[in-house]
Amino acid sequence: AQSVTQPDIHITVSEGASLELRCNYSYGATPYLFWYVQSPGQGLQLLLKYFSGDTLVQGIKGFEAEFKRSQSSFNLRKPSVHWSDAAEYFCAVGVSGTASKLTFGTGTRLQVTL
Amino acid sequence: DADVTQTPRNRITKTGKRIMLECSQTKGHDRMYWYRQDPGLGLQLIYYSFDVKDINKGEISDGYSVSRQAQAKFSLSLESAIPNQTALYFCATASGGTDTQYFGPGTRLTVL
Numbered sequence: 203a204q205s206v207t208q209p210d211i212h213i214t215v216s217e218g219a220s221l222e223l224r225c226n227y228s229y230g231a232t233p234y235l236f237w238y239v240q241s242p243g244q245g246l247q248l249l250l251k252y253f254s255g256d257t258l259v260q261g262i263k264g265f266e267a268e269f270k271r272s273q274s275s276f277n278l279r280k281p282s283v284h285w286s287d288a289a290e291y292f293c294a295v296g297v298s299g300t301a302s303k304l305t306f307g308t309g310t311r312l313q314v315t316l
Numbered sequence: 317d318a319d320v321t322q323t324p325r326n327r328i329t330k331t332g333k334r335i336m337l338e339c340s341q342t343k344g345h346d347r348m349y350w351y352r353q354d355p356g357l358g359l360q361l362i363y364y365s366f367d368v369k370d371i372n373k374g375e376i377s378d379g380y381s382v383s384r385q386a387q388a389k390f391s392l393s394l395e396s397a398i399p400n401q402t403a404l405y406f407c408a409t410a411s412g413g414t415d416t417q418y419f420g421p422g423t424r425l426t427v428l
Contacts, residue, residue: 211356234415245320245406246359246419253415292358296415302347302366303374304417306358 204229204295208307216315217285223278223310225267225293234296235276236304237267241289249291252276263287288314319343320420322407328426335394337423339407347410348390349417350374350382352403359406365390366412397427 205228215221227233234253238246250261257269267278276293290311294304320341329335339348346367351359351374361374363382371382379401383391394401404424408417 236416238419245421246408248416248418251416302410302412302415303361303364304359304415306360308356308358 204233204305206293206295206305206307208291208293208310210310211308212311212313214313214315215283218282221278221280221283221287221312223291223293223312225276225278225307226274227276227293227295228274229295232271235267235269236294236296237261237265237276237278238292238294239263239289240292240309246292249278283312283314285314285316288312320407320409320418322405322420322423324423325421326424328428329397330428331398333397333427335397335425337392337405337407337425339390339392339420341388341407341409341418341420343409343411343418344387345409345411345418346387347412348384349408349410350380350390350392351406351408352376352401353406353422354403362392362405394425394427397425399427401425402427 207226236251237249250259252259252269290309292309293307296304323338349364350362360376365371365384368384381393407420410417
């Protein structure tokens, strides 16, 4: 079965600084990978996804993620963080062709200091 | 209007009570899901449905049941609520073949 690890429970960055959130997955074949963001009191919003093709994926709000098969990673990046990016971020892996089920990581809470 | 709506948004109930959480979507998706979120645990899949006649258990279905009344409606029931079912519950929908899931705003359920 697939699994997802987000090793950082909580990260604090200064506004304007760069950001990288780590995500490692375990799955035998090429997975479908997702990053979602959850603002306080809100549902989950899709930031970006990787299905195939170019391993560098652009998303909304200036986020990008890079799929690295050799490292089983799909890290989320943003060159300059804004205070409004403070939220919880979830990485998820899906297995197409089986049951379209997602396995979520436990999340990384991002705090942005001014 | 939101594409995926959940009612109620907040609910406080007592142990042993029957509770129903409802989800409706206007996205025309055939797949619908129920998750629960607990702090530090991420989201766990309770039940999922690929169409009205297809309902499947997820990782943590014990103590829960579902009903797919129509393509656009998927309800989650707690027949006899217990305190450890206190959590944030999310409904999600997806279009077959893309696996991108779209989430509702969530229902915060407290069982006393």
